[in-house]
Amino acid sequence: MPKVGFEPIRKKQLIEATLLSIGEHGLQGTTINTISRFSGMSSGIISHYFGGKQGLIEATVRYLLDQLKATLLQLLSQADTSPQQRLMMIVEANFTNIQQSDAATRTWLSFWAQAMHDPELAKLQRVNSQRLLSNLRYSYKRLMPYDKAVDASKMTAAMIDGFWLRSALSDSSMVDFEESELLCKHFINTLILQYGDL
Amino acid sequence: MPKVGFEPIRKKQLIEATLLSIGEHGLQGTTINTISRFSGMSSGIISHYFGGKQGLIEATVRYLLDQLKATLLQLLSQADTSPQQRLMMIVEANFTNIQQSDAATRTWLSFWAQAMHDPELAKLQRVNSQRLLSNLRYSYKRLMPYDKAVDASKMTAAMIDGFWLRSALSDSSMVDFEESELLCKHFINTLILQYGDL
């Protein structure tokens, strides 16, 4: 009987423990030991599976990016979605992700700050940033002239990221996610009304 | 001959060195030693003037906040500014600040990430965040109904912060500050056109 690969299970447990630790202690306050405590495993296993702390951090970012991607794909997979509906879904996917876990939200910011001085994280960040932009542009292009669509996607991406940033930095109780989501959607509709006669 | 107070001079030198260090190594990579190397002074002087690394970090944040505030005050001090002109100036002040120094821009993000787990920085962040919001609201209220003004200021603040965030995370060469600034201004004008019949 082949030993089932414990590896993917262990890896996922360690990534989840990393998210818990960063949510509680911040990225700076997260050490090999806090992670191993959250995971219930030994500290040595981290080097064993990820080659070191840095490797685990990067794997954790990839994990979050994949989740975001999956959320979006799931929403967009529904048949017969108009470009306008798709834009709403993109907004929803981003805000759903924010609301899912306060810890994860705060974690993103830690990662991006770190990304400024870490090429590997920077690469991941760039991919993520571009994906939002191109997703938006893809739909906008179906609703308005190209140059308007380019500007619209830039403004929309900025607004989504801005609301996200402000929520990450505020007491979670102080932010009204639903309102932020509505304002974003409202903005998109305004843009479509304004330029959307194609 | 008045004995010039060396204290403010030294403090400013150390704060500038801190900005240089964070710009180059990031907040995490910035140590007592990197700062003292940039400042050309000894490591002990930091504790002497700021009571420790933490004190210097906080002083540096206050320094940046004061700069931003001063930039804005200077712009707004001009007589006969219409609400619309003031809104443009708020945008300009924020983007001027961003462009002034790549190091400073990147530094902000480091600070805000740290603020999530540092009450003192969090307080400063909150003040800064609220100031932008209330400045915007103050002018919007003169142009449109109150509830519209509230929403407009939230969206505008988010867009400004979003563009700022995206610029901090990108290679400086890749971001077109002027375009971002123009898009923000365009957005504001759109809002005014839309709701601004008061």
Place this chain on the structure above:
Amino acid sequence: MPKVGFEPIRKKQLIEATLLSIGEHGLQGTTINTISRFSGMSSGIISHYFGGKQGLIEATVRYLLDQLKATLLQLLSQADTSPQQRLMMIVEANFTNIQQSDAATRTWLSFWAQAMHDPELAKLQRVNSQRLLSNLRYSYKRLMPYDKAVDASKMTAAMIDGFWLRSALSDSSMVDFEESELLCKHFINTLILQYGDL
């Protein structure tokens, strides 16, 4: 094969190294590094096992106190000891302890000096000081009226501590432990002769 707990072994090694270091360099001159050099281990191990230097110092005091207690218990455990014999044994236990190790003797004084400004050490010192007093009183009470016994134990404790202090402060070669011990015993016998008709 039972996994032998290395913890108690390492802890004892570190405590012994601490005694050696204090004996040679004094408490002030004892650092994490002198201790780790004496123990042949790394400096990090101290925080690992004792949480820090302070913890190791306190554990070392407790170790010495336990040794003194054990020496006394062993002597007093012998059956059929008269109160007078017990008093002699108390004296012997204290002087045995002194003679055992020059380093330990000197160490005590360092500890007590530190105890004046360290609540945890002060607590240990108070326990030790009271124990000698109450041990003496317990036996004296069987030989003389209560108020005489109280005074006798105070004087005896003072004399023992005084001889101990003087020996700690002298070149070890200059002090005649046996003579000090004899003088203490002689003093006790005198007291018993004087008041001991109960």
Place this chain on the structure above:
Amino acid sequence: MPKVGFEPIRKKQLIEATLLSIGEHGLQGTTINTISRFSGMSSGIISHYFGGKQGLIEATVRYLLDQLKATLLQLLSQADTSPQQRLMMIVEANFTNIQQSDAATRTWLSFWAQAMHDPELAKLQRVNSQRLLSNLRYSYKRLMPYDKAVDASKMTAAMIDGFWLRSALSDSSMVDFEESELLCKHFINTLILQYGDL
């Protein structure tokens, strides 16, 4: 007009400040800065007058020793003192010194602990220790045979030091100085009664 020597005045002020600092912070907790704060003078002056911290510490010990010596000389200078009266006075001088200042008492212990690893302090300690012994012996010899006098002075010195040590280590409120002094005197009288038929 010759400038009056400020030197002795400054020196005394610094020594007094040293005693205050050690009383409050302990010898370990006493730094150049705590002393200069207590003295109201600059930190640099210490090196100027005493060559360094070590020099000031030693001067402070000499100051205390001189005070003790002076107290004793003053008491003994009275004409027509019998040997027995002189012994009482020696006890009184020692306990007067203790009671004078809680800070000074605690200071002594710090010094003696340090003396174990500081040749200069050790020398001073030895002188002080021998002086008490020889003062006692001088008087005892007039009251009893030489060998008895030698033993008597050793025991008396030990008892005085022992009570002093116990008082230094206790909460000042817990120690009854008067009782300790009486017990010492009582002990001396007993010795004289016992052997004093010369």
Place this chain on the structure above:
DNA sequence: GATGAATGAGGCTTCATTCAT
């Protein structure tokens, strides 16, 4: 003479990594 700003060595602690079991 007197100051106190500035230095920098050295202390304690933290923590990612290694490796014998």
Place this chain on the structure above:
DNA sequence: GATGAATGAAGCCTCATTCAT
């Protein structure tokens, strides 16, 4: 595969000393 004891580099802070004024 998995552990966690042990290492030691590096960080921050303290503080005696120096020296220009």
